[in-house]
Amino acid sequence: MIRIVTDSSSDVPAALAAEHGVSIVPLTIRFGDEEFVDRRDLTTTAFWERLVAADRLPETAAPSAGLFEETYRSLIDGGASGIVVVTISSALSGTYQSAVIAAERLSAEIPIKIVDSRSVGMGLGLPVLSTARFAAGGPPIDDVVQHAADTLASTDIVAALDTLEYLKRGGRIGSAQAFFGGLLNIKPLISLDEGIVSPLGRVRTRSKAITALEERFAAIGPRIRATAVFHGAAPDVDLVVERIQRHVDHTVIVTMLGAVVGTHTGPGTIGVAYLTN
Numbered sequence: 001m002i003r004i005v006t007d008s009s010s011d012v013p014a015a016l017a018a019e020h021g022v023s024i025v026p027l028t029i030r031f032g033d034e035e036f037v038d039r040r041d042l043t044t045t046a047f048w049e050r051l052v053a054a055d056r057l058p059e060t061a062a063p064s065a066g067l068f069e070e071t072y073r074s075l076i077d078g079g080a081s082g083i084v085v086v087t088i089s090s091a092l093s094g095t096y097q098s099a100v101i102a103a104e105r106l107s108a109e110i111p112i113k114i115v116d117s118r119s120v121g122m123g124l125g126l127p128v129l130s131t132a133r134f135a136a137g138g139p140p141i142d143d144v145v146q147h148a149a150d151t152l153a154s155t156d157i158v159a160a161l162d163t164l165e166y167l168k169r170g171g172r173i174g175s176a177q178a179f180f181g182g183l184l185n186i187k188p189l190i191s192l193d194e195g196i197v198s199p200l201g202r203v204r205t206r207s208k209a210i211t212a213l214e215e216r217f218a219a220i221g222p223r224i225r226a227t228a229v230f231h232g233a234a235p236d237v238d239l240v241v242e243r244i245q246r247h248v249d250h251t252v253i254v255t256m257l258g259a260v261v262g263t264h265t266g267p268g269t270i271g272v273a274y275l276t277n
Helices: 014-019 044-053 065-077 095-106 122-135 141-153 165-170 176-180 206-223 237-245 259-265
Strands: 002-007 022-025 028-031 034-037 059-061 082-087 112-116 155-160 187-193 196-203 224-231 253-256 270-276
Touching: 002 065, 002 095, 002 122, 002 141, 014 022, 022 065, 022 122, 044 253, 044 259, 059 259, 065 082, 065 095, 082 095, 082 122, 082 141, 095 112, 112 141, 122 141, 122 155, 122 224, 122 253, 122 270, 141 155, 155 206, 165 259, 187 206, 196 206, 206 224, 206 237, 206 270, 224 237, 237 270
Parallel strands: 002 022, 002 082, 082 112, 224 253
Antiparallel strands: 028 034, 028 059, 155 187, 155 270, 187 196, 224 270
C-alpha cells in the first residue's frame, strides 16, 4: 500500500490522521530558550496560552532529515510499497528539503515521492486527507502523486484575522501591507497565494468579518466537496461552523490552528479551507 506522510503544519486533527493512516512529522517550536515538539510537548491549547502571554513571537523549526527517515523506515517495516510525502510550502520552511534528503537515503528500498504543497494549514491538510483516501484504493504511486497535486490546486483558504498585529510582528504581511496600510483597527480578510498572504478585503467588526466569510463560501457552495473551519482559540468558532455547515452536505472538519500558522495570524483568527471539484 502507498502510505501518506505530512508535517504538523497541516493542522490535520490527530483522530482523522489515525483514521486515514496519515503519518505526521512534527516541527519544533521555540519560546525563548524553551523548545517543544509540536503537538507532542506542546498542545495547541497550551500554545495559544503561551502566545498571548509572550513578549516575542515564538520561532518554528523544520523537522530534521533524520526524523523523516525514521518515519519512512517505520512505514517500510510496516509493509508500505511506496510513500508520498506532502509538505508545507518550501517557501515557508525547510521541511520539504528535509523530506527530500531522507527520501534519497532510502530510495533504493521503495519509491518515496515528495510533493511541495505551496500551502500550509488546512490548505495542506484537506488535500492530504483526500490523498490518503485515494491511496487506500491501491492505485500506482504516480497516480497518488498526481491526485495530491490536483487537490492542492483545487484547495483555497479564506480567513478573518482579529488583528493585523501578529502578521506585522512576524513580517509575513507581504503585499498586503499596501492594501491594509497602517490601519490596525480593522478585521482583515486574507487568503494565501503560494504561501504568501494575499488581501481579500477589510471590515470594521467581527460580525461583518464572519458574514463576509460565509458569503464568499456560499458563493462557491455547490462545487465544494471537503471543508474545514480552522481557528486560533476563537470563542465564536461554533457559530462559524454552524453558518458554514448550512451550505454543504458533508461534515465540516473543525481544527485549531497550530504554531506554524497561529504564530503569524494571532488569536481570534477564524477561517475556512475548502476543496472544490
